[in-house]
Amino acid sequence: MAEQKASTSIEAVESGLAAQGYIASRQIATAVYLSQQIEKPILVEGPAGVGKTELAKAIAAWRGMKMIRLQCYEGLDEAKALYEWKYAKQLLYTQILKDKLGEVLGGAQTLHAALDQLHDFGDVFFSKEFVEPRPLLQALEQPGGCVLLIDEIDKSDAEFESLLLEILSDFQVTIPELGTVSAITPPTVILTSNSERDLGDALKRRCLHLHIGFPEQRLEERIVESRVRGISQALRRQMVGFIHEIRSLDLKKLPSVSETIDWARVLVLLQAAELDTEIVKDTLNVLLKYEADIEAAAPQVTTFIAKAARSNVFG
């Protein structure tokens, strides 16, 4: 019974994401479903442009939640990711409240008495009012839950990873002056990585590991279909076939899904009815981002178009 529910729920995830224009493979849908059920973050790896960030956006849109994004970079630290004290506000308030403070402490005869009275007010200046929440803390404070996207975690320093561990496993952070802040509703956390450096085992252990590679031909056709309006089915099939041929080459940067979509848009704009050598050569710079790659691919264009057309007939 529960199993029956599982496979239908996974299908529900798939169709939910599809409604937002994100065509997910079965694996992606399973990962999203599982992360919801066992409350674990998803670590998404894969080449640039396969829709890692897009996945988080689609989940947020599908479930009608706010998306909070933390873009990682070298040198990102606690103050920018977690919280910061509003120093200026603290200073300003002490200035404004000077007189009031004088009044309150006026009755005290000795320094000790003044200090005791001051203690009675507690830590007025280190309270919630003076905390500037940064993305991670914001995510925990959303009453209705949210999607927290920690983008390109591989770009941050190894120290930052350790900072994340507490949030990822227990959905809480500890602020020394205030105590531990737990999530009101555990957020759905998505981490993305381009594998620029190996992440620590401790971080990986706390996540579901999802690898998104280049999609299969059918899936990619569906992605183009949902993303680009007004492209004929024949052209779609032909261009996706062509891109799959290109990916078999040994290039510096293989074209990924985002390039496919861009190219489809370009082809629609140019009102191409079908691929021919001329138009492909003119628009190759949309697909390939390095001069050396374009040079390597250019001589093959005619053969690839022929191959794509042939697969079109049979497929």
Add this chain to the structure above:
Amino acid sequence: MRENLHRFFRAARGAGVHVSPAESIDAMRAVKQVGVSDRAILRDALLLTLAKSQDEKLALGDCFDLFFSQPEPRQDQPEADNDEASEDADQSPSSSAASEAGEGRPPEGLGPLAQMLLSQDRNAIAAAIASASGAASLSDIRYSTQRGIFSSRILDAMGLQRLRDDLDELTATNPALAERLRSALDALREAVRDTVSQGLALYAREEAENLRNEILRNAPLARIERRQVAEMRALIRQIARRLRERYSKPRKRQRRGHLDVRRTLRRNAAWGGVPFLTAWKRKHRDRPKIVALCDVSGSVAQVSDFFLLLIHSLHEVVDDVRSFAFSSHLIEVSEILEKKSPEEAMAEIMSKVGFGSSDYGSSLVDFEKEWMSTLTPQTTVIVLGDARSNNLDPRADILRRVSERSKRLVWLNPEGRLAWGFGDSEMPRYATFCSVVRQCATAQQLERAVSNIVATYQ
């Protein structure tokens, strides 16, 4: 099911995927959510929770397919099934007439195993094999040599002793039935053997690989066989990865405790010299800089090959490596090694300087003439060679100058210490100018040597 998942985790560990207890708990929770009815979903769920990288995903996927190619051995075992089935097919026509009647009522006084075999209940037999392999803890199998002992353990656990007694008895009373039982027993043995082989493939892979690597690590590099070269390259790459991991992230070693007075005062000038901000002295670390001179003549060539492969795959740790190869004269090979694949690079180097008789003297002269100026007080110079100079002038004076100009001079010699100084070996004369001289004939020694060199820069 829980039992089976635990066995799968063991198998996954065997396939080289690190499954910690915490991960296995997560996997259990995931499986509880998705259920086991849809194998594709189960596979995805396990891959998501257990594997931590793309390589691990592939390994785990293969492991999953192998493991569940016999979904839940408790119920059926295709291999065992097939054997039984073929046995059935062979037997049924011949013995059907005789045994059809006996089929319904198994002979009295036989042990449970004999009854099971005679009734040819495949599922029951498979289940018995599975539970017996559990009792014999098949998942502890490590080496292929243990196959025999595990097979006999499983058979014993199934009650082979009783079966033998039954067989003896039957031979006297009912020879036809005994014959049937005997061939059924043979089929059973075969099924058990297959089960053990599968267990070996599942659980012992890691151990077998470790053992092979261990042997390979200690094999003399100069004499490894051609078919092992590729394996050795893989091993060297593994070593390189380990060294990279160990040394690429320089640990922050700020020497707290030693106040840098000058910098502290300067930094706090704005506060009238009241030291709000303190500056501490830091320990200066040299960037690793390595110059490698490799003998590529005759027997040393193979070792040089692996050494160059290792030192050039340490990019993250040592970005400044210059390599030179020599036999009768010396050339720089850094660029060839950077640009080409290891195989091509080595072929090109060999065609340029290899196959000559080694002449250390003139090679050192070549080095002094052109590249002496590249040596700085931060450079570690590594010479890899057997120091057999064919009785030509060794020019140890140049080596002395090299040693004076550099931080360290390390000599790695593939020959054992016993051979140094005998015949045309100039090792003792060179050794006086070296900071370190070590034997370096196996992958393990190579790793230690390179590790020590890199460690001096940490």
